[in-house]
Amino acid sequence: MSPLNTVHLQKIFNRLDKNGDGLVSADELGWLLDRIGLHAKRDELELLVGGKSLDYVDFLFFYETLIKESSVFDQETCEIEQEDNILERDLQKAFRVFDLDGDGFITSEELQIALSRLGLWDEHSGQDCRRMIDVYDANSDGLLDFEEFKDMMLVKSQS
Structure with missing residues (x-):
């Protein structure tokens, strides 16, 4: 105006x-x-x-x-939009860390490998990457796309 x-x-x-x-x-x-x-x-x-x-x-x-x-x-x-853009870019970078083959999806195998590389995976802890993905897999395809990953990172639980 x-x-x-x-x-x-x-x-x-x-x-x-x-x-x-x-x-x-x-x-x-x-x-x-x-x-x-x-x-x-x-x-x-x-x-x-x-x-x-x-x-x-x-x-x-x-x-x-x-x-x-x-x-x-x-x-x-404007400030909120800038913060949202920064957050979006940071989440895209984080997504690429887990999307090892760059196909736009995170599989349970990719999640396990990435968590292992980051020192956040313990095979003896009994955690299952498949179940971790299922919690946020909104379309039940067994994969996390970027939007589902974003929901997971922003701690939104799927119903």
């Missing part, structure tokens, strides 16, 4: 001020929000704007507050 200049904001304010009293009421603001698909009750709008109506200066302040909140939300969303 690109910020509007004061000329645009004055035009918007004047159009919203349907009765020409120099104020934008909660009802008039509600009309605008309804038109853009954001529905709010009058009492909610009054709480949001701090009264029953806004003069032009208060309208500008209200707009600036919305822009700042939108900017903070956009920045937080």
